[in-house]
Amino acid sequence: MRRRRRYIDHVGYVRVFSPTHPRASRYGYVYEHVLVMEKALGRLVRPGEHIHHRNENKADNRIENLALVSDSGHKREHAGWENIEGQWFKPCSGMLCAGKLLPVTERFFLFRTRKGRRVPLSRCRACQAEAKRRSRKQEKNS
Numbered sequence: 494m495r496r497r498r499r500y501i502d503h504v505g506y507v508r509v510f511s512p513t514h515p516r517a518s519r520y521g522y523v524y525e526h527v528l529v530m531e532k533a534l535g536r537l538v539r540p541g542e543h544i545h546h547r548n549e550n551k552a553d554n555r556i557e558n559l560a561l562v563s564d565s566g567h568k569r570e571h572a573g574w575e576n577i578e579g580q581w582f583k584p585c586s587g588m589l590c591a592g593k594l595l596p597v598t599e600r601f602f603l604f605r606t607r608k609g610r611r612v613p614l615s616r617c618r619a620c621q622a623e624a625k626r627r628s629r630k631q632e633k634n635s
């Protein structure tokens with residue numbers, strides 16, 4: 494097989510021939526997003542660090558489309574969470590907000606503990622209260 498310098502793999506990631514890189518595959522290829530991020534950081538990407546494609550296009554490796562995130566941060570990004578200047582925001586699924594991003598704090602969300610971790614409910618406090626008010630009203634009318 495002729496070696497290509499750069500190709501898109503079957504899941505949509507761009508791979509670049511770079512056989513001396515510590516993360517090179519058996520055939521000498523490295524994810525292009527790793528190379529782009531490492532160049533911007535001036536260091537290697539560490540274990541436990543992930544690179545998220547902001548627009549979900551795995552082949553769009555412009556640095557402005559890439560975000561270096563931790564393992565848990567990566568899951569959050571895929572759940573629509575956004576980190577804005579160090580504060581996490583998440584979309585509220587309630588009917589008042591309809592997906593509006595709110596800060597993940599006690600002021601906006603109730604939390605419950607799941608697997609030893611505190612996680613916010615999917616609806617914010619205001620939407621939670623609104624849903625309760627509506628179901629009460631419905632009970633009264635039936």
Ligand SMILES: [Zn+2]
Binds near residue numbers: 546570571
């Ligand atoms: Zn991602």
Ligand SMILES: [Zn+2]
Binds near residue numbers: 586589616617620
């Ligand atoms: Zn809400």
